[in-house]
Amino acid sequence: MTGTLLLEARGVGKSFPGVRALQDMHIELRHGEVLALVGENGAGKSTLMKLLSGIYTPDEGEFFLEGEPLRVSGPRDALEQGISIIHQEFNLMPDLTVAQNLFIGREPRAGRVFLGERALEARAAELLERLHLPLKPRQRVGDLTVAKQQMVEIAKALSYEPRILIMDEPTAALNDAEVQVLHDLIRRFRRPDTGVIYISHRMDELKAITDRITVIRDGRYIDTLDTATTSMREVISRMVGREIAGGLGPEGVRADRPVVLSVRDLSTKELLKDVSFELREGEILGFAGLMGAGRTEVARAIVGADPVESGTIELRGEPVHITSPAEAARHRIGYLSEDRKHLGLLLEQDVNANIGLSSIRERFQQWGFVRDRAMRARSREVVESLRIRTPSVDQTAKFLSGGNQQKVVIAKWLVKDCDVLIFDEPTRGIDVGAKEEIYRLLNDLAAQGKSIIMISSELPEVLRMSHRVVVMSEGRVTGQLDAAEATQESVMHLATLRPETEAVQ
Amino acid sequence: MTTPTATEEEQRKDAPTGVRQTLRAGLQQFLAFASLLVIFVFFSVLSPNFFNYGNITNILFSTVVIGTLALGTTFVIITGGIDLSIGTGMALCAVMSGVLIVNAGVPLPLGVLGVLLFGGLIGLVNGLNVAVLGLPPFIATLAMMLVAQGLALVVSNSTPIYFDQTPGYIEISIGSIIPGANFPNAVIILAVAAVIAGVLLNKTVLGRYTYSIGSNEDATALSGIDVRRWKIVIYTLAGLFTGLAGVMISARLGSAQPATGMGYELQAIAAVVIGGTSLSGGKGSIVGTVIGALIISVLNNGLQIMSIPQEWQNVILGCVILLAVYADRARKSTTA
Numbered sequence: 109m110t111g112t113l114l115l116e117a118r119g120v121g122k123s124f125p126g127v128r129a130l131q132d133m134h135i136e137l138r139h140g141e142v143l144a145l146v147g148e149n150g151a152g153k154s155t156l157m158k159l160l161s162g163i164y165t166p167d168e169g170e171f172f173l174e175g176e177p178l179r180v181s182g183p184r185d186a187l188e189q190g191i192s193i194i195h196q197e198f199n200l201m202p203d204l205t206v207a208q209n210l211f212i213g214r215e216p217r218a219g220r221v222f223l224g225e226r227a228l229e230a231r232a233a234e235l236l237e238r239l240h241l242p243l244k245p246r247q248r249v250g251d252l253t254v255a256k257q258q259m260v261e262i263a264k265a266l267s268y269e270p271r272i273l274i275m276d277e278p279t280a281a282l283n284d285a286e287v288q289v290l291h292d293l294i295r296r297f298r299r300p301d302t303g304v305i306y307i308s309h310r311m312d313e314l315k316a317i318t319d320r321i322t323v324i325r326d327g328r329y330i331d332t333l334d335t336a337t338t339s340m341r342e343v344i345s346r347m348v349g350r351e352i353a354g355g356l357g358p359e360g361v362r363a364d365r366p367v368v369l370s371v372r373d374l375s376t377k378e379l380l381k382d383v384s385f386e387l388r389e390g391e392i393l394g395f396a397g398l399m400g401a402g403r404t405e406v407a408r409a410i411v412g413a414d415p416v417e418s419g420t421i422e423l424r425g426e427p428v429h430i431t432s433p434a435e436a437a438r439h440r441i442g443y444l445s446e447d448r449k450h451l452g453l454l455l456e457q458d459v460n461a462n463i464g465l466s467s468i469r470e471r472f473q474q475w476g477f478v479r480d481r482a483m484r485a486r487s488r489e490v491v492e493s494l495r496i497r498t499p500s501v502d503q504t505a506k507f508l509s510g511g512n513q514q515k516v517v518i519a520k521w522l523v524k525d526c527d528v529l530i531f532d533e534p535t536r537g538i539d540v541g542a543k544e545e546i547y548r549l550l551n552d553l554a555a556q557g558k559s560i561i562m563i564s565s566e567l568p569e570v571l572r573m574s575h576r577v578v579v580m581s582e583g584r585v586t587g588q589l590d591a592a593e594a595t596q597e598s599v600m601h602l603a604t605l606r607p608e609t610e611a612v613q
Numbered sequence: 614m615t616t617p618t619a620t621e622e623e624q625r626k627d628a629p630t631g632v633r634q635t636l637r638a639g640l641q642q643f644l645a646f647a648s649l650l651v652i653f654v655f656f657s658v659l660s661p662n663f664f665n666y667g668n669i670t671n672i673l674f675s676t677v678v679i680g681t682l683a684l685g686t687t688f689v690i691i692t693g694g695i696d697l698s699i700g701t702g703m704a705l706c707a708v709m710s711g712v713l714i715v716n717a718g719v720p721l722p723l724g725v726l727g728v729l730l731f732g733g734l735i736g737l738v739n740g741l742n743v744a745v746l747g748l749p750p751f752i753a754t755l756a757m758m759l760v761a762q763g764l765a766l767v768v769s770n771s772t773p774i775y776f777d778q779t780p781g782y783i784e785i786s787i788g789s790i791i792p793g794a795n796f797p798n799a800v801i802i803l804a805v806a807a808v809i810a811g812v813l814l815n816k817t818v819l820g821r822y823t824y825s826i827g828s829n830e831d832a833t834a835l836s837g838i839d840v841r842r843w844k845i846v847i848y849t850l851a852g853l854f855t856g857l858a859g860v861m862i863s864a865r866l867g868s869a870q871p872a873t874g875m876g877y878e879l880q881a882i883a884a885v886v887i888g889g890t891s892l893s894g895g896k897g898s899i900v901g902t903v904i905g906a907l908i909i910s911v912l913n914n915g916l917q918i919m920s921i922p923q924e925w926q927n928v929i930l931g932c933v934i935l936l937a938v939y940a941d942r943a944r945k946s947t948t949a
Contacts, residue, residue, distance in 0.1 A: 413835065437837020451835050454828035456895050465825055466836040468818050476817045520836060 113175065114139045114303040115191075115272055120169035122155055129155040133169065134329045135305075135322060137272065142294060142304040144318040144335070146347055147539070152327040153307055157276060161186045161193050173272075192270035194261050196277045196537065202250030206243050207232030210264050235267050239293060253399060255286040262293060273297060274305040277537060279313060283398045283565055284600075291317050310566070311340040311540070323347055344540050365389045366424070368559040369441075369528050371410065374419035379405050379583040383419070387528065387559045392550060394574025394594075395563040397603045402583040403563040404446060407530045411436035411443040423528075437466060442521035446533035446563070448510070452517040455506040459498050462505050462516050463487040466524040490519040495545065511542025518549065529553065530561040535569060547573060567596055581605050644940065645889055645904045652908060656915035663918055670796060672907070672914045677786075677799040678703075678862045680906040682881035683888075684810040685736075685854025687902045688847050690885050691814075693827045693894025694743065694750035696848070697878050698757035699855045702735045704874030705765040706859025711774025711869035714782060721781050729856040735761065736852015740845035758878070765871040774869040786864035799861055806857060811899040813850070823847055827894030883930070884909055887937040908933065 117135040121128070130152045137143050147153050158164045160171070162180035171178040173189065180186045186193065200209050207229045208215075216224040216231065232245035241259050243252075249260060258278060265273060273294075279287045294304055294317055306318055314321055314335060321338065323330040323346040330346050369387040374380055379402045387393050395403040408414040410421060412430040421428055423439055430436050433443065445451035454462055464472055464483040472483040487501045496515045498508055505516060514534065521529055531550070535543045550573060554560055564570045570577055577594045579587045579602035587602035657664040682699045689696045709731045714724035735757065742753035776782045786799040814820040822843045825833040834840045858877075863869040888905030890897025912933065916926045 411835075432839065433835050434837050434839035442837070443835060445832075445835055450829070451831050453832055454825055454895075456828050457824065461821065461825070465821075465833065465838070468821055473818050476819065478816055478818055478821055480816075524837070 112139070113137065113172070114141075114301075115178075115305075116172040116175075117156070118169055118172065120156075120159065120166045120171065122159060122164055122167050128327055130159075130166075130327045132328060133324070136332070137303045137305060138319075139303060140298055140300045141319045142298060142306055142317055144314045144321040145305055145307045145324065146314070146321060146343060147324040151324045151347075151539075153324065154276070155327070156324075157193060157195070157274060157307075160191060160274065187268050187270070190269075190271035191274065192265035192268050192272070193274040194265050194276060194278060198257055198261055200249050200257055200260060202248070204249060205245060206236075206247050206249060206252075206260055207245035209249050209260055210235060210245075210267060235263055239263055239266060239296075241293075255282050255399060258282060258286075258290070262290070266293075266297060271302050272305070273302070274307075276307045278306075279308060279310060284567070286399070287313065311343065312568070314343070315340070347540060365391065368424060369410075370422040370425075371406075372420045372422075374406065374409055374421070375417045376405060376409055376414060377417050380409060381584050383580075383583075383585050385578050385585060385588065387561060389559055390554050390557045391575045392554050392560045392562055392573055394570040394577040395561060395580065396567065396570045396577055396599050397580035399565065400582075401580040401603065403580055404532055405583070406580070407443055407532055407561065407563060410530065411441055413443070437524065437526075440524075440526045441528040441530070442466070442524060442526040443530045444517050444521060444532060444534065446536060448513055448517060453505050453513055456504060458502045458504055459491065459496070459508070459516055460484055460487045460501040463490060463501070463519045463523055466520050471523070486523055487519075490522055494519055494522075494549065509538075509542075511538035511546075514538055514542070514546065515549075518546070522553075526558070528559045528561070530563070532563045533565065534562065535564070535566070543569075567599060570594075570599065571596070579603050645887070645901055645908075645937075648937070649904050649908050649911065652911055652915070656911070656918070660915070660918050663915060668914065668918070670800070672910050673800045673803075674797050674865075675914065676906050676910040677797075677803045677865070678858050679877065679880050679884055679909060680803050680903065681806055681854055681858040681861055682877060683884040683902045683906050684806055684899065685851035685858075686878075686881050687810070687885050687888075687890055687897055687899060688814065688823050689750070689851045690882070690890050690892060691823050691827045691894060691897045692844065692847055693830070694844075694848075695754065695882070695892070696736075696739065696851050697751065697754040698735060698739060698761055699851065699858070699881060700877035700879070701758050701762035701765065701874040702732065702852070702855040703858045703862060703877060704869075704871060705735070705761040705768070706732045706856045707863035707869035707874075708765045708769045708774065708871050710782075710860055710863050711776070712768060714779055715774050715776060721779065724782075725785070725860055728860050729853055732854070732856020732859060733849050733852045735855060736849040737845065739852065740848030743848060744841040744844040758875075762875065765874070769869065769871040771871060773871065776863065776867050776869075783864055783867050786861055799865060802857075802861065806854070807899060807903050810854075814899050819843070819846065819850075824895060827896070829895075880909065881906075883934050887934060889937075889941055905937075908937075 113136050115135065115137040117133050120133040121131040123129065133152070133156065135145070135156070145153055145156070155164065159166055160180065162182040162185050178189065180189065180191070201212070204212070210232050211228055216227040218224040218227070229245040236243050236245065241263055243256060243259060243263070249257060252260070262278070278290055282290065294306070298304060308314060318335050320332055321335055321343055322332045323343060325347060333343065365388045367386045368389050372384045374383040383402070383406055385393070395406070397403050405414065409416050410430070412432045412435055421430065428439055430439065436443065449455060454465065460483065464487060468478060468483070472479045484501055491498060491501055494515045496508075496512050496519065498512060505513060508516065534546055534550070538546070550560060550562065562570070562573055571594055574594070575591055577589045577599060578585055579589065579599055581603055586605040589598060662668060682703065686696050686699055706728050710724065710728045713719045713727050714721060719727065739754055739757055742748045743750050784798070786797065788798050789796050790798050790801065814823065822833070822838060825838065826840055826843065830840060884905035885897070885902050886892065886905070887908055888898065888901030888903070890901060909930065912930060913926055916929060
């Protein structure tokens with residue numbers, strides 16, 4: 109019976125001091141199938157990945173490859189046994205070329221000592237050709253878009269000719285067209301003797317690419333469902349262990365609410381060209397567009413993180429000239445970066461330090477001395493009200509799951525009590541349950557009269573959350589839609605408009 | 614908003630983790646302190662001349678200059694920066710002390726204040742170079758190291774300035790404010806400076822931002838904190854300690870030696886590193902730095918008493934640095 113399975117996990121368990129990360133886990137990957145693995149953050153997916161790549165060894169239970177017991181001693185060993193894992197975080201050297209990254213650690217040599225740069229490029233070109241990837245061996249990886257970097261990762265994984273490919277949220281940073289390219293790759297990879305484990309939070313993708321869906325929750329196996337006969341609602345309810353309230357569209361914001369932030373003809377040297385829009389009190393303004401359309405750049409320009417070439421910004425009718433995030437914060441504008449780990453959190457510091465960071469000077473000090481007790485009390489309050497899952501406010505931020513880290517960043521700006529909050533990809537890389545909580549939080553904030561800009565690459569999210577949608581393409585605003593007018597089609601149409609075509613219209 | 618079960622769960626988890634984290638933080642300091650104690654006991658057993666009031670006072674006294682420099686540079690290192698200018702900066706401050714107090718006859722308290730401010734000025738320039746011009750701290754302070762060395766020689770005409778005519782100045786270091794105890798003031802000044810540095814680092818907004826910048830400078834800036842301004846403040850603070858060290862060394866020697874200073878910065882950095890402060894920023898403590906400085910002077914003193922030549926003392930000190938940083942790494946990999 110087990111002989112028919114490509115990969116099997118039987119009763120696998122793993123504990124860490126104080127935590128049972130996995131118990132009695134079952135996975136059955138059949139030959140030639142794409143198996144989705146879904147679960148909330150902290151459900152145990154990454155522990156499972158680390159067991160399969162040999163970073164951890166299981167406390168109990170066993171893995172079987174083609175029915176034979178499988179022991180993995182480390183990432184290298186996993187590769188040699190035919191298991192390639194693409195982690196959510198890229199393992200690329202930005203200063204090396206595509207070819208150098210692809211064959212890192214197994215560079216062809218010229219003679220004994222010297223690198224065979226030409227052979228390397230030839231092999232890379234051949235690999236990219238075979239995979240139909242639009243990359244050039246000599247490109248510097250740091251100059252590539254996130255999507256292309258992702259392709260480099262995938263090409264690297266496939267170059268080992270694995271039997272099993274495991275992908276941890278490969279599409280988190282990709283737009284729909286790029287997701288298509290990735291799915292084509294997976295379809296080509298899939299043969300009778302191979303299999304794919306596909307971890308994702310994007311439910312629409314599971315329908316598109318997977319055969320079966322294994323749901324895990326709290327470190328335990330819950331169920332495996334056939335994708336074709338399952339509704340996504342069913343999957344989600346198994347993941348979170350409860351029914352989720354359906355996506356209610358936003359209620360309209362009355363046009364007589366005052367304009368809080370007004371941006372006119374904002375341009376930057378690099379990308380933005382005459383960006384104009386208005387943000388009203390209590391409004392969630394969605395920003396849609398493809399990767400590189402300039403949405404993040406608008407946010408960074410508004411908060412003074414990047415220099416502005418021309419244009420005016422008015423706050424409640426008063427022109428302001430913001431040249432640094434510190435100044436933006438004084439004007440009560442907060443920016444929550446898409447890149448939590450590098451631009452949002454102090455990973456090595458505790459939750460309390462992170463939450464208090466923006467508001468120490470204003471709220472938690474006297475004569476330069478930190479009022480630690482007041483700060484901790486406030487931190488505990490927000491931890492509770494945002495339901496941040498952490499043992500205490502003393503927990504180091506890096507130990508929290510992605511969703512909880514995101515909530516810590518939000519908590520920081522809540523404590524600061526900003527009027528304008530700019531959320532850049534607020535739900536990237538976090539699970540469905542936590543997403544719902546973030547949505548609820550955004551709605552609550554808007555209801556309290558905060559004004560919110562929400563940049564998102566997930567169209568359903570934009571449509572569901574936004575009172576109005578600003579669509580950008582190639583550094584320009586190509587359209588603004590009311591909630592009623594905004595549909596997948598209308599937004600995508602605007603997002604793919606090239607500025608030239610716009611001029612013709 | 615929170616359900617009762619969640620609250621219970623949080624409370625249940627809260628207690629052990631909180632305690633464990635406190636213990637872990639305590640352990641780091643304890644380990645450094647324990648190593649100091651072990652070295653101390655080691656020399657006490659091996660040499661009868663080591664453990665007595667006179668020699669202990671000696672050890673503390675010899676910690677003063679390196680200790681003072683190390684205190685200031687701890688802040689810079691926690692931000693993820695480095696300050697190479699503190700050694701020769703100290704020499705320049707000592708020369709300025711001579712110029713002000715001996716040559717210009719400025720009253721003592723005013724003169725000392727002037728030297729501290731001059732040290733602050735050196736730090737301010739470092740801070741501006743790093744924060745405003747965006748130069749890497751290593752380069753900015755390397756340049757300042759050379760500038761200060763040169764200026765010290767230029768200002769003093771390459772000759773030492775003696776404080777023979779101002780005995781009060783020398784008393785700052787070797788005098789004893791505690792009557793009859795024969796306990797040098799310099800040690801008391803170092804202790805006070807350490808307490809001030811500790812309070813600044815642990816209890817003030819400045820301290821919090823020092824750690825924040827070292828943990829993640831970009832995230833700190835995007836959190837609305839004026840990182841540039843705070844870096845300038847932190848380098849200036851380090852400069853004030855450089856000024857203090859300049860006073861302490863010239864008072865102790867009774868003269869300002871313009872050609873000295875080079876090498877002190879590395880000793881100070883060594884003290885900081887032995888004390889568990891990470892050169893990549895975000896972590897460190899004043900207690901650690903003080904212990905680190907003490908370990909260096911206990912070693913120097915003990916090895917000297919055992920008549921081990923200076924060359925070998927350096928070899929041993931080098932090994933201690935490696936050992937200390939390795940132990941810190943090993944400890945982290947077991948607890949993480």
